[in-house]
Amino acid sequence: xxxxxxxxxxxxxxxxxxxxxxxxxxxxxxxxxxxxxxxxxxxxxxxxxxxxxxxxxxxxxxxxxxxxxxxxxxxxxxxxxxxxxxxxxxxxxxxxxxxxxxxxxxxxxxxxxxxxxxxxxxxxxxxxxxxxxxxxxxxxxxxxxxxxxxxxxxxxxxxxxxxxxxxxxxxxxxxxxxxxxxxxxxxxxxxxxxxxxxxxxxxx
Numbered sequence: 001x002x003x004x005x006x007x008x009x010x011x012x013x014x015x016x017x018x019x020x021x022x023x024x025x026x027x028x029x030x031x032x033x034x035x036x037x038x039x040x041x042x043x044x045x046x047x048x049x050x051x052x053x054x055x056x057x058x059x060x061x062x063x064x065x066x067x068x069x070x071x072x073x074x075x076x077x078x079x080x081x082x083x084x085x086x087x088x089x090x091x092x093x094x095x096x097x098x099x100x101x102x103x104x105x106x107x108x109x110x111x112x113x114x115x116x117x118x119x120x121x122x123x124x125x126x127x128x129x130x131x132x133x134x135x136x137x138x139x140x141x142x143x144x145x146x147x148x149x150x151x152x153x154x155x156x157x158x159x160x161x162x163x164x165x166x167x168x169x170x171x172x173x174x175x176x177x178x179x180x181x182x183x184x185x186x187x188x189x190x191x192x193x194x195x196x197x198x199x200x201x202x203x204x
Contacts, residue, residue, distance in 0.1 A: 022060040025052055029071050030078075037109035043067065065125045068114055073129065075107050089148060090141045090164060091194035094171035098186040101175065112176060138164045152201030163197060 028050045036049075043064045047057040061067040088096075101108045117123040118130035141164035148154040154163065170193055174186040 025050060025057065025060055026070060026074055029067065030075050033071050033110050034075070034104050034106045037106040063125070065117060065123055068110060069125050069129045072107065072110055072114060075104075087148070087151070087153060089154065089194050089197070090144060090167040091190040091197070093141075094167060095187045095190045098171065098175065098190065105179065108175060109179060112179065115172070134168065137168055141167060149199065152199045154197050154199045154202075156199065158197065167193065
């Protein structure tokens with residue numbers, strides 16, 4: 001029986017190298033998409049920009065759609081957003097995200113591309129990712145709205161799930177408008193929504 005600190009087998013070593021190589025490619029792809037967005041292009045063209053072969057990109061990510069999903073997922077995980085206050089409303093949470101997104105318009109465009117792909121047949125990776133993301137966001141926001149209603153910060157005559165869905169829809173729609181016309185004030189519009197939903201404690 002080999003000692004616990006024995007050298008890794010060639011198979012294990014190759015697997016670790018493969019993981020590291022995939023991460024290296026993903027790191028570079030995030031930089032590329034943050035700069036250029038998700039303009040319609042081929043996996044081969046992206047491979048050239050990233051600095052790898054088309055075969056390598058296909059090996060590690062399978063398809064253009066799967067690469068886009070992984071790039072956006074990884075970029076979200078790396079976000080260094082400050083912790084949100086427990087009293088922050090859903091609209092305030094989206095205002096924070098809007099401010100951050102202005103710094104990385106390429107990734108905002110990538111997100112919009114994934115949402116559009118998820119609405120079409122034949123895009124299982126985008127559909128699964130966007131569907132899970134919306135479901136998790138609605139669940140988190142619905143719970144937050146219930147807490148804010150209990151504390152008087154949000155009107156208690158509103159359905160929490162509908163407030164969550166409305167806030168997400170407003171933020172995503174405003175984000176699309178901002179991509180097309182940068183003068184659209186995403187944050188101010190969300191602030192207006194917040195005031196419309198405010199409970200007695202917030203209005204006092």
